[in-house]
Amino acid sequence: MMQKRNDKQIMRDFWLRQGRQFIAIAVTLFLVLLLAVIYKRPDLFGEYSKNTLFATQLVVISAFIGFTAFNWRCPSCKKYLGKDINKRVCRHCRTRLR
Numbered sequence: 001m002m003q004k005r006n007d008k009q010i011m012r013d014f015w016l017r018q019g020r021q022f023i024a025i026a027v028t029l030f031l032v033l034l035l036a037v038i039y040k041r042p043d044l045f046g047e048y049s050k051n052t053l054f055a056t057q058l059v060v061i062s063a064f065i066g067f068t069a070f071n072w073r074c075p076s077c078k079k080y081l082g083k084d085i086n087k088r089v090c091r092h093c094r095t096r097l098r
């Protein structure tokens with residue numbers, strides 16, 4: 001059985017996960033946009049082949065998905081929280097998150 005934690009710890013854990021998730025989204029968007037700009041402006045950043053940039057995009061997106069699968073989980077039941085980043089209640093265990 002999982003150790004039962006109090007509401008305050010769960011809310012704090014969720015708050016940290018949410019913060020990490022926002023950072024991950026920001027970093028991912030930044031890198032995806034940066035790669036698009038590098039592709040569009042070879043005069044500024046040098047020539048990279050389309051395949052190299054495409055592969056890099058895939059790595060960035062895979063890393064984001066991997067991070068989300070690890071981070072974006074309910075602090076109480078550890079199940080995936082779904083698309084809504086401003087969740088109030090876990091839909092699996094009904095724990096209040098914030």
Ligand SMILES: [Zn+2]
Pocket residue numbers: 074075076077078079090091092093094095
């Ligand atoms: Zn839960």
